Amino acid sequence: MPDLARVPQSILDSVVVTPEENEEDIRDVAREYSERLETTLREVIDEGAVIFGKSKPANRLRAFLDLTLIQDVPLVLNPDYMKALKAGLAPLPASPMWQGLAALPDFAWHHFARDFRDLLRLHPAEAVMVTEALRLATMEGT
Amino acid sequence: MVHVPDITLLKRHKTDLESKWRRFRDFRGEDGRWTRLLRRRDVITLSEDLAEYGEGIDIQSAVLEEEAILRKHILSLNPAKIDVVSQEDGTQAADNAEELRIWFASLLMRLDADGAVSDVISADQVMHGVSFWRKTWEIPEESPDIPEGDAEARREYFAKRNISETFNLKHVPVGGFMFMPLSDPVVCLEDVEIDYLEWRQLKGQNGKYATLDEAGKVLFLGESHQTDTGTATGKKLHLLRHAYREPGTDKWKVCEYLSLDGKAETSELMDEYDSPGGMPYEICPGGDEMRNESDPHLRYRPMLYSLYTVVGELNYSVTILMAWSRKRLGTQSIYCEIGAVNENGRAVLEGLGLTLEGAGAETRMVFEMQEPGSRKVMIAPKLSEVPMPRPDELIMRIGMLGQEILRLRSSRFISGAATAQEVTQGTATAITSQTQQASIPYSASVKKQSSFWRRYFAWVRACILFWDEGVPEGAMKLYPILTSGDEPTYGQKGDPGKVLYINAEKIGRKFETLVYIRNVTEREQAERDARALIKWDRGLINTEQLLDEMGFEDPGKQMRELNKERHRRQYRERYTTIEISAVDTLLSATTGINLGALAANAAPQSLGGNGAGQPQLPQGAQPIQPPPMTSPEGNSSALAGQMM
Numbered sequence: 001m002p003d004l005a006r007v008p009q010s011i012l013d014s015v016v017v018t019p020e021e022n023e024e025d026i027r028d029v030a031r032e033y034s035e036r037l038e039t040t041l042r043e044v045i046d047e048g049a050v051i052f053g054k055s056k057p058a059n060r061l062r063a064f065l066d067l068t069l070i071q072d073v074p075l076v077l078n079p080d081y082m083k084a085l086k087a088g089l090a091p092l093p094a095s096p097m098w099q100g101l102a103a104l105p106d107f108a109w110h111h112f113a114r115d116f117r118d119l120l121r122l123h124p125a126e127a128v129m130v131t132e133a134l135r136l137a138t139m140e141g142t
Numbered sequence: 143m144v145h146v147p148d149i150t151l152l153k154r155h156k157t158d159l160e161s162k163w164r165r166f167r168d169f170r171g172e173d174g175r176w177t178r179l180l181r182r183r184d185v186i187t188l189s190e191d192l193a194e195y196g197e198g199i200d201i202q203s204a205v206l207e208e209e210a211i212l213r214k215h216i217l218s219l220n221p222a223k224i225d226v227v228s229q230e231d232g233t234q235a236a237d238n239a240e241e242l243r244i245w246f247a248s249l250l251m252r253l254d255a256d257g258a259v260s261d262v263i264s265a266d267q268v269m270h271g272v273s274f275w276r277k278t279w280e281i282p283e284e285s286p287d288i289p290e291g292d293a294e295a296r297r298e299y300f301a302k303r304n305i306s307e308t309f310n311l312k313h314v315p316v317g318g319f320m321f322m323p324l325s326d327p328v329v330c331l332e333d334v335e336i337d338y339l340e341w342r343q344l345k346g347q348n349g350k351y352a353t354l355d356e357a358g359k360v361l362f363l364g365e366s367h368q369t370d371t372g373t374a375t376g377k378k379l380h381l382l383r384h385a386y387r388e389p390g391t392d393k394w395k396v397c398e399y400l401s402l403d404g405k406a407e408t409s410e411l412m413d414e415y416d417s418p419g420g421m422p423y424e425i426c427p428g429g430d431e432m433r434n435e436s437d438p439h440l441r442y443r444p445m446l447y448s449l450y451t452v453v454g455e456l457n458y459s460v461t462i463l464m465a466w467s468r469k470r471l472g473t474q475s476i477y478c479e480i481g482a483v484n485e486n487g488r489a490v491l492e493g494l495g496l497t498l499e500g501a502g503a504e505t506r507m508v509f510e511m512q513e514p515g516s517r518k519v520m521i522a523p524k525l526s527e528v529p530m531p532r533p534d535e536l537i538m539r540i541g542m543l544g545q546e547i548l549r550l551r552s553s554r555f556i557s558g559a560a561t562a563q564e565v566t567q568g569t570a571t572a573i574t575s576q577t578q579q580a581s582i583p584y585s586a587s588v589k590k591q592s593s594f595w596r597r598y599f600a601w602v603r604a605c606i607l608f609w610d611e612g613v614p615e616g617a618m619k620l621y622p623i624l625t626s627g628d629e630p631t632y633g634q635k636g637d638p639g640k641v642l643y644i645n646a647e648k649i650g651r652k653f654e655t656l657v658y659i660r661n662v663t664e665r666e667q668a669e670r671d672a673r674a675l676i677k678w679d680r681g682l683i684n685t686e687q688l689l690d691e692m693g694f695e696d697p698g699k700q701m702r703e704l705n706k707e708r709h710r711r712q713y714r715e716r717y718t719t720i721e722i723s724a725v726d727t728l729l730s731a732t733t734g735i736n737l738g739a740l741a742a743n744a745a746p747q748s749l750g751g752n753g754a755g756q757p758q759l760p761q762g763a764q765p766i767q768p769p770p771m772t773s774p775e776g777n778s779s780a781l782a783g784q785m786m
Contacts, residue, residue: 017701044725101732104728
């Protein structure tokens with residue numbers, strides 16, 4: 001593959017393409033950057049740069065419980081939440097963690113939400129606890 | 143239409159083809175004149191008076207073999223690269239074209255691993271002027287064990303299949319193949335001699351193994367490949383593969399026969415089948431093809447043609463010279479006219495052991511050559527020159543042939559053997575011109591190789607479409623290829639270790655397959671680039687012309703790549719900011735630490751005793767408040783106590 005990074009700017013500035021081609025090229029570059037961003041974020045997660053990365057399941061679950069506000073639980077447990085959020089049919093989460101994840105590319109939300117759901121499935125006692133907490137919160141709200 | 147039995151058709155076609163291809167095969171066959179010259183096994187017939195002196199003399203030039211290897215290397219200098227250009231609009235079409243490019247490149251990489259095909263084509267172009275290949279195929283069958291509708295299991299099943307089992311190429315030696323007409327063949331005949339152990343494994347249509355009866359006729363009667371009548375042991379058989387286009391259709395039929403002597407009359411039908419995608423052979427002529435010639439010998443001119451003629455004559459001349467010299471030096475006596483000698487003089491000379499012949503003015507002194515091993519030595523007076531007349535014309539001719547060979551050998555400018563003097567004394571333009579001129583025959587042959595691959599990929603496409611004609615997309619066969627990330631493509635390569643699936647729907651889209659093989663050396667390329675840049679810098683050519691002169695096969699496409707690079711540079715800074723912010727957001731969200739604020743204060747922020755990893759909840763927010771939980775041992779759960 002040619003090393004385009006070494007091409008002098010003067011040659012790049014002399015390139016002539018049609019407006020339609022230019023629009024398509026901008027879209028391609030945007031897609032490239034978007035993929036690159038996703039790769040970077042995945043690396044940050046996979047390499048354990050965030051506390052969930054390589055922690056044991058029990059520690060990860062504890063961290064999720066620590067960082068999740070009770071009113072966000074239904075949102076996180078809903079696999080279609082991001083679609084609903086984008087359609088304006090769901091509120092933004094209140095927990096800073098889930099708020100931040102909702103602002104990132106979709107995969108970040110899905111990655112953590114899926115992990116949280118899977119961990120609850122594997123730890124029935126904690127799942128019961130969360131359900132009970134949610135029930136109490138709902139009662140208090142009404 | 144009158145039905146012609148296949149064996150009758152074989153006889154008719156074989157006779158016609160053999161007559162047409164006789165001269166081609168006389169020169170290029172296993173025992174052809176050029177083949178013998180190349181292998182330094184030429185048979186040189188000397189005149190009667192020299193024949194006995196030429197015995198054992200075998201001086202044959204190795205220049206042909208050297209040249210064949212060098213030229214083959216030059217032709218294989220750059221590997222073929224693939225591009226696929228979609229002729230439809232839309233992102234889906236572009237994505238399919240991308241997949242097809244990687245898929246075709248991956249297929250090429252497998253078929254041509256270590257130059258298995260391109261090396262042989264190059265060698266054939268150099269030595270014979272044409273290369274023949276048989277296309278082989280095996281239809282991928284569905285697995286009976288996979289339940290209907292289980293797409294995932296089906297994909298896994300197909301993924302296990304090696305694509306080179308489905309499509310492959312087999313080399314056909316040039317002396318064993320004929321076809322006609324030359325421009326658009328409708329009949330092909332392959333005649334291969336196969337060894338005993340090989341043909342003993344072959345089965346006829348009745349499922350029985352091949353054997354020979356006592357009269358030498360092939361029969362398909364053997365119950366196992368080990369059954370042997372005894373008369374067959376060690377014998378070689380001819381496998382005749384007769385392919386022809388059925389008149390009035392585009393369909394090709396292939397009939398395979400076995401025969402002891404290779405004659406149509408004694409051939410026994412072994413198998414017959416249809417050929418998908420058209421002619422089951424691919425032909426790659428050399429760059430010196432003379433398309434107006436109808437005689438294959440004249441049409442397919444090998445790159446070594448001139449050298450064959452010169453080296454043939456050189457071998458002959460040197461052999462004659464050596465035989466002649468042996469005759470003169472080895473067995474004949476030398477006579478020296480000494481004129482009249484008197485009796486005394488004669489007695490003195492004879493007393494010295496010299497032999498005199500004749501009498502009077504015709505007296506001659508004879509110096510007898512001694513046979514090697516006779517333990518005798520020749521006695522002769524001091525002579526200023528042994529009177530041994532030389533065939534000057536022959537020696538001159540050998541010198542001329544040597545010069546001619548030098549002229550015909552690969553240009554030193556292209557083989558990299560130009561002397562320092564030649565390079566330093568020539569101007570850059572003169573050197574470039576020399577190099578370009580020298581590369582003309584190679585460029586033509588390389589172009590034929592590109593066309594060969596293009597036609598082959600078109601055939602692969604035709605097969606896939608043929609096998610799944612009218613089949614709904616979900617039921618179409620899958621053609622997987624495991625990508626290596628090293629595919630020879632112009633454009634994006636595959637991800638290493640990814641399985642790429644192609645089916646008839648994808649390959650049936652409108653696209654053009656392009657195969658490029660560059661034919662310039664690195665030095666030539668550097669010179670070409672420098673010249674083009676100077677012209678562009680002076681405003682003499684535009685950017686598209688610059689790319690064209692630099693040798694980009696598709697300057698328009700390269701312009702788009704450069705345009706993208708322009709946008710990449712334009713947005714790079716903004717992207718970097720976004721990336722830092724996104725990573726900050728991710729880390730802040732999952733640790734609860736506000737990294738932005740941390741950076742702003744440039745000092746660690748107190749978290750009120752919660753420690754790192756604890757979130758900062760908004761004012762008034764309600765955290766999860768579970769009821770106290772009891773552990774199996776009766777103690778309170780630590781987890782519940784840590785809840786906020």
